[in-house]
Structure formats: structure tokens, C-alpha cells
Amino acid sequence: MSGLYERHLAVSPKWLALYYRHPIELTHGEGRHVWDADGNRYLDFFGGILTTMTAHALPEVTKAVGEQAGRIIHSSTLYLNRPMVEMAERIANLSGIPDARVFFTTSGTEANDTALLLATAYRRSNQILAMRNSYHGRSFSTVSITGNQAWSPTSLSPLQTLYVHGGVRTRGPYAELSDEAFIRACVADLEDLLGHTRNPAALIAEPIQGVGGFTSPPDGLFAAFREVLDRHGVLWISDEVQTGWGRTGEHFWGWQAHAENGPPDILTFAKGIGNGMSVGGVVARAEVMNCLDANSISTFGGSPITMAASLANLSYLLEHDLQGNARRVGGLLIERLRSVAAASPAVREVRGRGLMIGIELAKPGTDEADPEAAAAVLEAARAGGLLIGKGGGHNTSVLRIAPPLTLTVAEAEEGAAILADALHAAG
Incomplete structure (x- = not known):
């Protein structure tokens, strides 16, 4: 040892x-x-x-970090922050969400926690729909919506969570169905679940489940879910902490494999965009992002040094x-x-x-x-x-x-x- x-x-x-x-x-x-x-x-x-x-x-990222560190490392969101504004502009444009607003955090956990805060405040409901086998972070709220028992250490929760089928294609009661029949069965399950709930705030889902073992539904499942969610006024949160920034190859965001009915209401990101720096964030249309009626800040979210790294990293990713x-x-x-x-x-x-x-x-x-x-x-x-x-x-x-x-x-x-x-x- x-x-x-x-x-x-x-x-x-x-x-x-x-x-x-x-x-x-x-x-x-x-x-x-x-x-x-x-x-x-x-x-x-x-x-x-x-x-x-x-x-x-x-080199492009380490150079950007060094140059920014030589100017100023930290200021908080109480002051104008040029790298943060520039990064927010780029992400808003790339997100596909109309009239997008961006809030930066320090991790994917914190990003998902913020998304849950926005959704529950906007909908005035503490009910959340989540996918079985999912993982969304390690905070008190995010472990309470995590559908993977190995990563959810407490049953106590500030939220009422209801779990939906569809995140795992080759296991479970619908595994033997064709892709089309699988989607129909999962949609029917969602419809039935909504018939037994009061007023869910949102469905949160990873387009490809990360901790769950890189499982995913057939393309189009979340588009079909979106039709149902829209009828009930339920928001869709796409957890792109692992699937964002082009990692899946075919799409820049994981949700784009399910894009028939447009982008999610809320998108969360983290991990890769900082290339090792602590960066996370939330993108939502202005109506949702601005629903909070109390003050809020982030001491470390969107710091000048992490934003400088992210800008350089994103530029490299797109240019190459x-x-x-x-x-x-x-x-x-x-x-x-x-x-x-x-x-x-x-x-x-x-x-x-x-x-x-x-x-x-x-x-x-x-x-x-x-x-x-x-x-x-x-x-x-x-x-x-x-x-x-x-x-x-x-x-x-x-x-x-x-x-x-x-x-x-x-x-x-x-x-x-x-x-x-x-x-x-x-x-």
C-alpha cells in the first residue's frame, strides 16, 4: 500500500x-x-x-488559462464578466433553444439542481418524472431523482419522483419489442403515469445514460414523449452533462436524436466543456429561466478563468x-x-x-x-x-x-x- x-x-x-x-x-x-x-x-x-x-x-486551453490568471482569476457574478458573457452567447446560439438564457455553475450536479429549481418554481410542483437507471448528480435533490440505486444513498427527498420506462433498450419488460413497438409501449406507460399524478413539473432525462452504462432508447423516444408532455404542460429537461459538445458524433447535443418536436425546455451541461476546469451550466428559454422571484448569484460559476478555458476549448472543438x-x-x-x-x-x-x-x-x-x-x-x-x-x-x-x-x-x-x-x- x-x-x-x-x-x-x-x-x-x-x-x-x-x-x-x-x-x-x-x-x-x-x-x-x-x-x-x-x-x-x-x-x-x-x-x-x-x-x-x-x-x-x-496548448490552446493552457495558454488561455495562464493569460487569464495573469489578469484576474475571480470576481463572482456580482460584476460584469466579459469571458462569461462571451461564453453564454456562444452556448445560447448552439443550444437550439429560442430566446435562450444561460446560467453557469461549477458542476453537472449543480446544473441539474438548478434545472430542478427552475422547473419546480415555474410549474409550482415538486413532482419530477425521471428515467429508470438514470444518474443526475450527488446533491440532495439530484440523488433523489437518480434511478440507479447504487448512486442514490437516501430515500429522503425534497421531491416526489416517479420513474418512467425507456432508458434501457435491451433489458426490462419491453426489451423484446421492435424499436417502434418499444417507443409505443414507453409512451403508453408515460400516458398512464400522468393519469395518476397531479401536476408534474418536468421530465429529466439523459439522452444516453452515463453512469447507467451508456444505455439509450431508440431515436425518437423523447420526441414522442415530448408530444405527451406538451399536452400536460410538463417541461423536458435534457441532461447533456455527458452527451453534449459532439461526443456522440452524429449530433452536437444528445437531444438532437429526438428532435422532431424541437429542443428541450431546459438543457444542462458540464464536464467536457471545461476540459478539466470546473464548469457546468443551465440553458433555458427566458420565460423559464426568469421565473424565480428571489435573488440568486453564483460565487464560482462562470469565473473568468474557467470561462477563458471553456472559450478556448470550444473554439478548438469547432475549428477542428x-x-x-x-x-x-x-x-x-x-x-x-x-x-x-x-x-x-x-x-x-x-x-x-x-x-x-x-x-x-x-x-x-x-x-x-x-x-x-x-x-x-x-x-x-x-x-x-x-x-x-x-x-x-x-x-x-x-x-x-x-x-x-x-x-x-x-x-x-x-x-x-x-x-x-x-x-x-x-x-
Whole structure:
């Protein structure tokens, strides 16, 4: 046991999880690679939980941070903040939401917490519809709407939460249906649920569930939901903390796979836009954003230094078409992983889009989740020089793969080869 690990255990909560039997300390990174304190080099296929979105030590971002730090680091939202206004203008334009207003926070949890505040105040209701197997953060309000028991440590809640079918395509009572029949069944479930509730404020949903194991419904489900929600006056919150900024390749936002009935009422974002800086936020049309009748500020949300980083990061992403790279390289990677999976009886499913890919493991010949196998593959991949994540609503049996969006074809092939060896070694 390393000295740093012993010190960690002495001062940290027991529930603050660390990966690996022998946890590693990452000391520096460059591009798609990181190094640990022992000098080992790893190909990074998880990006600090989908947060190092473009690259480690991206020169454009580090330069922007250094220049802004030399001017002023902090001011709060009590003063005009040019980088924050510039970033808000760009996000409002990209969001697809008409007459959009943007509020910056420091995390996805805080962004979703703010979205819940807006929706419940606007609708004057504390009822929230959420998806089964979902994850929305670690605050008191967001754990209370999280549909994944492993990440919801208390049943006490300021909200009344009702859970809807549809987030997981290949498990549950509708798994055997066609995509069209699946959508009809989920819509019927939503209609029935609304018939037994008073006045829900909003439905919050991840277009692709992150912690839940990169699961998603067929394209169009949330468009069909939107028709029902609109009839009842219920808002739609799209949690884009993991799916935003082009990671899915086909779309800039995850909601755009369900865009027949327009954008969501509220959109939340975080993680990748700061490329490691603490940035989150909420976008909503003015009518919704301005519904609060009390003062509010953010001490750290939208700080000059995090906004400078985000502006540089967003500019790099757009100028280098990283969404297109996610589509092209992600498409090659998922096909390569499906070929790898075909040789492994432990793999139940390879799913995802762009550079957001999940490999679900199950005990061979069954649909029973196999978290021990997932943990073994995580260890074997690390030993082979590859960092990946894990998740899933069924006992953490999904390998989560989400590299920086600058991933090259050669790096995708290298990572897939290491995963093939890890699956074999763990199998």
C-alpha cells in the first residue's frame, strides 16, 4: 500500500471510491495519454469521467488559462464578466433553444439542481418524472431523482419522483419489442403515469445514460414523449452533462436524436466543456429561466478563468471538427470492439455512438450481470496500459469507453487491442 493511499484512507470518506486494487496517482498528461507517479504511461479512454474532452494539456486551453490568471482569476457574478458573457452567447446560439438564457455553475450536479429549481418554481410542483437507471448528480435533490440505486444513498427527498420506462433498450419488460413497438409501449406507460399524478413539473432525462452504462432508447423516444408532455404542460429537461459538445458524433447535443418536436425546455451541461476546469451550466428559454422571484448569484460559476478555458476549448472543438472525428473514429472503434466481443463469451452487448461506448459483461450463456468480470477487465486493461471506466445499473457490469475527442485511428486500434487482451486475460 502506497503512502499516499494510506493517507487518503485516513482522511477520506469510506464511500469515496477509487479504481483498482492498487490505486494510481496520475501526475501529468499529454494528448490522449497520462502518466502515473511510478512513471507508467497509459492511453486514456475515460478522460477523468468524460471531462478531458479535447486533450490533456491542450496548448490552446493552457495558454488561455495562464493569460487569464495573469489578469484576474475571480470576481463572482456580482460584476460584469466579459469571458462569461462571451461564453453564454456562444452556448445560447448552439443550444437550439429560442430566446435562450444561460446560467453557469461549477458542476453537472449543480446544473441539474438548478434545472430542478427552475422547473419546480415555474410549474409550482415538486413532482419530477425521471428515467429508470438514470444518474443526475450527488446533491440532495439530484440523488433523489437518480434511478440507479447504487448512486442514490437516501430515500429522503425534497421531491416526489416517479420513474418512467425507456432508458434501457435491451433489458426490462419491453426489451423484446421492435424499436417502434418499444417507443409505443414507453409512451403508453408515460400516458398512464400522468393519469395518476397531479401536476408534474418536468421530465429529466439523459439522452444516453452515463453512469447507467451508456444505455439509450431508440431515436425518437423523447420526441414522442415530448408530444405527451406538451399536452400536460410538463417541461423536458435534457441532461447533456455527458452527451453534449459532439461526443456522440452524429449530433452536437444528445437531444438532437429526438428532435422532431424541437429542443428541450431546459438543457444542462458540464464536464467536457471545461476540459478539466470546473464548469457546468443551465440553458433555458427566458420565460423559464426568469421565473424565480428571489435573488440568486453564483460565487464560482462562470469565473473568468474557467470561462477563458471553456472559450478556448470550444473554439478548438469547432475549428477542428471534433464532432466529425468522434463520428469517424468512434464508428471505427465500435466496430472493432464488436469484432473483439464476438470472440468473448462474457460480452453481452457492445453499444453506444461516437466516442461514448459501453461493453456490457454477463455470465456466459445468461443475461446475469457479471461485475467481477468487469472489475477484472478494468485491472487487466490498466496492466496493459489502458484506462477505462465502468458503470451500469446492473451491478456495475459495463465497461465505459469515452476517450478525448481528438483520438486518432491508430490510438483507437491500440486501445481495442489492449481491451481484447484484457477480456481474454479476465475471461
